[in-house]
Amino acid sequence: MKRSKSIFAIFVLPAFILYTLFMLYPLISSLGLSFFSWTGYGAKTYVGLNNFIKLFTRPEHFVRFIGAIKNNVLFFIYTILFQNIVGLILAAFINLNIKGAKFFRSVYFIPTTLSIVVVGFLWKLIYNPIWGPLNVGLRAIGLDSMAMAWLGNESTALICISIANAWQYVGIPVILFLAGMQGIPDELYESSELDGATGIKQFWKITFPLIAPVIFIITTIVFVSNFSAFEIIYAMTGTLGAPNYSTDILGTLFYRICFGQRLGTPPDMGMGAVIASCMFIIIVVGVLIWFKIYGERETGY
Amino acid sequence: MKRALGLFLILALIFSFVSCSKPAEKSSTSDVTTEETTKETSKDTTIAEEQVTLTFTGWRVEDQNAMDKMNELFTSKYPNIKIAYNPVKATEYDSYLQTAFASGTAEDIVMVRSFTGGKIAFSSGKILPLTFDLVPELEKYPESALNGWRTDDGQIFAVPGGMSLEGVYYNKRIFDECGITKVPETMDELYSVCEKIKEKGYFPIAAGIADAWYVSEEITSTILMALIESGDWVKKLYNKEIDFNDPKYVEMLQGVKDLARYYPEGYEGLTYEDCQQMFISEQAAIYMSGSFELAYFMETNPDLKLGCFAYPGKNGPAKAMNFTLATSFGIYSETKHMDEALTYINWLASKEGNEAYANNVIGFFGMNPEAATLESEIATDWLSLTKGRECIHMLGYECMADQVPDYTTAVADTVYQMLVNGKSPSEAAAFMQEQMSWYFK
Numbered sequence: 001m002k003r004s005k006s007i008f009a010i011f012v013l014p015a016f017i018l019y020t021l022f023m024l025y026p027l028i029s030s031l032g033l034s035f036f037s038w039t040g041y042g043a044k045t046y047v048g049l050n051n052f053i054k055l056f057t058r059p060e061h062f063v064r065f066i067g068a069i070k071n072n073v074l075f076f077i078y079t080i081l082f083q084n085i086v087g088l089i090l091a092a093f094i095n096l097n098i099k100g101a102k103f104f105r106s107v108y109f110i111p112t113t114l115s116i117v118v119v120g121f122l123w124k125l126i127y128n129p130i131w132g133p134l135n136v137g138l139r140a141i142g143l144d145s146m147a148m149a150w151l152g153n154e155s156t157a158l159i160c161i162s163i164a165n166a167w168q169y170v171g172i173p174v175i176l177f178l179a180g181m182q183g184i185p186d187e188l189y190e191s192s193e194l195d196g197a198t199g200i201k202q203f204w205k206i207t208f209p210l211i212a213p214v215i216f217i218i219t220t221i222v223f224v225s226n227f228s229a230f231e232i233i234y235a236m237t238g239t240l241g242a243p244n245y246s247t248d249i250l251g252t253l254f255y256r257i258c259f260g261q262r263l264g265t266p267p268d269m270g271m272g273a274v275i276a277s278c279m280f281i282i283i284v285v286g287v288l289i290w291f292k293i294y295g296e297r298e299t300g301y
Numbered sequence: 302m303k304r305a306l307g308l309f310l311i312l313a314l315i316f317s318f319v320s321c322s323k324p325a326e327k328s329s330t331s332d333v334t335t336e337e338t339t340k341e342t343s344k345d346t347t348i349a350e351e352q353v354t355l356t357f358t359g360w361r362v363e364d365q366n367a368m369d370k371m372n373e374l375f376t377s378k379y380p381n382i383k384i385a386y387n388p389v390k391a392t393e394y395d396s397y398l399q400t401a402f403a404s405g406t407a408e409d410i411v412m413v414r415s416f417t418g419g420k421i422a423f424s425s426g427k428i429l430p431l432t433f434d435l436v437p438e439l440e441k442y443p444e445s446a447l448n449g450w451r452t453d454d455g456q457i458f459a460v461p462g463g464m465s466l467e468g469v470y471y472n473k474r475i476f477d478e479c480g481i482t483k484v485p486e487t488m489d490e491l492y493s494v495c496e497k498i499k500e501k502g503y504f505p506i507a508a509g510i511a512d513a514w515y516v517s518e519e520i521t522s523t524i525l526m527a528l529i530e531s532g533d534w535v536k537k538l539y540n541k542e543i544d545f546n547d548p549k550y551v552e553m554l555q556g557v558k559d560l561a562r563y564y565p566e567g568y569e570g571l572t573y574e575d576c577q578q579m580f581i582s583e584q585a586a587i588y589m590s591g592s593f594e595l596a597y598f599m600e601t602n603p604d605l606k607l608g609c610f611a612y613p614g615k616n617g618p619a620k621a622m623n624f625t626l627a628t629s630f631g632i633y634s635e636t637k638h639m640d641e642a643l644t645y646i647n648w649l650a651s652k653e654g655n656e657a658y659a660n661n662v663i664g665f666f667g668m669n670p671e672a673a674t675l676e677s678e679i680a681t682d683w684l685s686l687t688k689g690r691e692c693i694h695m696l697g698y699e700c701m702a703d704q705v706p707d708y709t710t711a712v713a714d715t716v717y718q719m720l721v722n723g724k725s726p727s728e729a730a731a732f733m734q735e736q737m738s739w740y741f742k
Contacts, residue, residue: 040399041425060705060739128575129567152511152570154721240513240710243569244717257705259396265707266421267395 031280034273039266040259051274065275067245068253069282071158075249076226078162080219086166087173087218088211092203094174095181105178109171116168120235123164127151151237154246161247165232169225173218180211216294220287227283230255250279353641354383358401359412360394361628363597367661374657375648382641384410395422402427402633409636410645413459415449415626417702423458429632430456435643438650438669445694446668449626460650462628463658463665465593466683467523467695473606475503475586484610486618488556495563498586505563507585509571510720513713518625519589521712522695524560525553527612527619532693539700541741545734546727552615554719554726561720569721581605592683593627595664599679607679611686621691627665704739711736 034051036044055061090108094101111119126134127150135147150160188206197205230251233241239256241248256265258272361368365388372384387408389397395418401407402425413419413428422428433440439447442461450459471484476494479501485491495505510516529535529549537543565571565579580588581602589612598605611622630649632642648654655667660676666684675681697708706714711733719729734741 039421039424040396041402041421041427127570129570130565130575130579135567147567149567149570152509152567152721238512238572240713242511242513243721244714260418261707261710265702265705265710266417 027280030273031277032273033269034271034277036270036273038269040269044270047270051270055271055274055278061271064245064248064253065278068241068248068250071241071245071247072227072249074158075162075165075229076223078159079166079226080222082163082166083170083173083222084215084218087170088177090170091174091177091181092207094178105174108174111168112171114168116231117235119164119168120232123160123167124151124236127160152243154243157237157243157247161232161236164236165226165229168232169222172221173214176214176218177211180214181207184210216290220290223286223290224283227279227286250275250282254279351381352383353381353638354385355410355638355641355645356408357384357386357410358394358397358408359386359388359628360391361412361662362388362390364388364662367596367663371657371661375645375654378648379644382645384645398422399425405635407633407635409633409638409642411631411633412462413450413629413631415629416698416700419450419458419629420452423452423456427634428458429634430458431460431632431646432457436460436647436650438647441670442650442668443670445692446626448699449694450629450631459629459631460646461626461668462630462649463662464668464692465591465625465627465665466686466692467519467591467623467625468589468609468611468683468686469523470580470588470590470594470598471608471610472580472583472586473608475501475583476608479503479586484608485613487613487616488559491613492559492563495560495587499563504565504579504585506560506565506587506589507571507576507579508560508564508589509568509573509576510713510716511570511572511575513709515573515576516713516716517697517709518623518695519591521553521557521716522697523589523612523623524556525550525696526621526623526693527614528553528556529693530614530620532621532691535693535696538696544741545737546730550733551726551730554715554729557716558719558726569717591625592664592666592680593625595677595680595683596662599663609679609683609686611690619690621693622686623695624692625695628662701737701740706736708737 033044035046035048037047037051038044055065090104094105126132129135129147129149129152132150134150138144138147148156151157184207188210189202192202192206226249228251229249233239233247233249233252234255237243237247239252239261241252254272254275257268257275260267357368357372359368365386368386368388372386376383394412395414398407398411402422407427411428413422423430429435431439439457439460446461446464447457449461451457475498479494479497481494481497485494498505508515508520510520534543534547534549538545538547561568565585576585576588577590577594579585581598583602583605592609595607598607611619613619630646632639632646636642649658650669652669652671655669655672656674659665659667659672659680660674663677663680664683666675666680675684697712701708714736715729715733718724718732719726724732
């Protein structure tokens with residue numbers, strides 16, 4: 001028995017070595033960087049916990065950090081609402097087996113395969129205040145007052161980016177919801193019909209509770225990807241999280257501090273590593289809590 | 302059975318490792334041999350002709366063709382030295398240089414950012430300090446040019462390459478169509494010109510505030526230099542004798558606010574590229590930017606009839622204008638071809654090299670005062686704007702960029718607060734002062 005265990009250890013070894021080399025080592029060494037002051041050139045100086053103290057005590061850093069966390073939470077909420085609701089509706093429609101449903105299942109998935117930069121550029125064009133189709137369309141139907149600088153307005157910019165982000169990945173919830181719906185045994189529907197439940201009631205009483213685990217999985221995926229997001233903001237409103245930091249999330253704050261700005265503040269790798277560590281902690285703690293909540297109310301057929 | 306299978310898999314694993322390492326060994330030995338052969342051949346050429354190729358990197362990707370043409374001129378004079386210009390995208394250049402310096406693979410000649418960015422790069426010890434002995438031509442350069450690439454203790458680390466003048470582009474065809482015969486010389490004239498253009502259905506000015514650097518470098522700095530009349534104001538600010546609550550700064554913010562009446566609707570969300578496209582596609586008549594855009598404009602829309610003027614002063618032509626120290630040439634201190642690199646740098650610093658640069662990389666002007674001739678008409682127009690005007694480097698880069706928030710970010714935030722959140726110019730100036738308080742401590 002013991003021998004076979006050691007044999008299994010050997011099987012695990014290659015993966016373990018690769019994982020350590022390419023995941024654990026970079027992760028730990030970048031966390032270690034948070035104890036140093038380094039511009040990226042020349043030597044690093046050990047500064048102990050100074051970077052952490054600076055982040056939490058200097059108002060110019062702390063205000064941005066709190067703002068970034070707040071925006072990140074909003075970004076997550078907007079994305080998750082849009083993805084789950086729209087994903088569920090689309091999946092429910094495809095599940096009705098209307099003609100051409102398979103075609104739409106592929107269509108909804110196409111944006112997922114696009115590069116984030118392409119998606120960002122595309123939506124930036126859509127939101128453009130002058131020639132963007134959104135404003136042109138609004139003006140064409142007489143809603144001139146609603147046409148505005150979508151990405152230039154503090155109250156709309158983050159929502160607009162969340163929509164673009166959710167649009168790109170809506171295909172994944174659709175597929176997952178659909179798989180969940182198709183996995184529900186027909187007997188449940190049949191017996192519910194005998195009891196007199198139809199349509200919407202069937203959906204809420206049978207389909208929805210049984211696909212709730214999918215919502216959990218999607219929320220986890222979106223949580224991890226949103227709290228480590230950067231590209232979509234970079235592509236749409238830039239590293240400053242314009243306008244007035246209303247789209248500034250942890251990823252952009254990290255980039256700005258770690259690599260410096262074009263002709264602006266010099267790079268501060270140590271402080272960047274502090275923010276990266278915070279992102280890591282938020283994601284790990286968030287996922288653990290979420291798993292704990294879910295584990296307590298797991299359901300089966 | 303299980304054990305046999307396990308053993309088999311382990312053996313297979315070991316074999317795969319062995320077979321993996323073998324070709325690697327082979328290739329490394331072959332590397333050695335090729336290196337030896339190249340060494341031999343290079344020895345041969347040393348005796349014969351000493352043909353050297355210098356590598357050169359910078360962040361001006363768009364100048365590839367122009368730089369190649371300029372380098373051909375150099376090679377025609379020094380046939381044994383060839384230059385290979387391999388630029389890296391501007392936004393990635395600094396991190397590229399960090400890696401290249403750290404791994405010892407940097408190009409022989411490197412472009413160095415002016416002021417703070419350059420000083421940080423120089424602190425790596427991988428950029429050769431230049432003395433007047435090494436590059437005698439440097440002695441002719443004006444102080445204002447050398448300052449961009451000089452440390453606090455006076456070491457120069459790059460030859461000033463090109464400067465860009467910042468002012469106003471206008472579309473001559475649209476101006477004619479609107480019956481505007483004379484470029485505006487006061488701010489009020491500029492506003493009435495904008496009114497006329499607006500009546501004809503064009504966008505008067507292509508401008509937006511979504512990009513912080515654009516607000517800082519091309520809008521606020523350009524208007525400020527037109528108001529302050531001499532560089533003393535900037536010196537006083539840098540010496541902390543005055544601060545951002547100064548009436549001139551408030552006046553500049555007022556100017557930005559007045560001008561914003563003629564910005565396109567939704568300008569809060571317009572980026573620099575959006576504005577560029579509006580001007581190039583002749584939807585907008587006026588565009589505030591720098592001469593550095595010339596080559597791009599002429600290439601993208603050759604039919605565009607370009608004109609330029611300096612931003613007008615309050616009651617008459619401005620006495621100063623905004624400029625940037627843009628490109629520069631430095632030597633990688635661990636280059637294997639130091640002599641050739643110095644030859645090239647000395648040529649670039651000379652009158653001839655300066656002229657070759659300005660005539661190929663149109664829109665950038667060399668800073669060797671002896672260099673004069675320009676082939677491009679519109680570039681000459683830009684240069685003529687400097688007549689009777691003091692050129693003042695755009696605000697903030699000399700010393701207001703080493704802490705958070707840097708000047709660029711702070712001024713962009715300030716303009717946003719004023720134009721979008723309704724702060725008055727004097728309130729906005731106070732907001733600016735509050736953000737930059739770290740500098741005045």
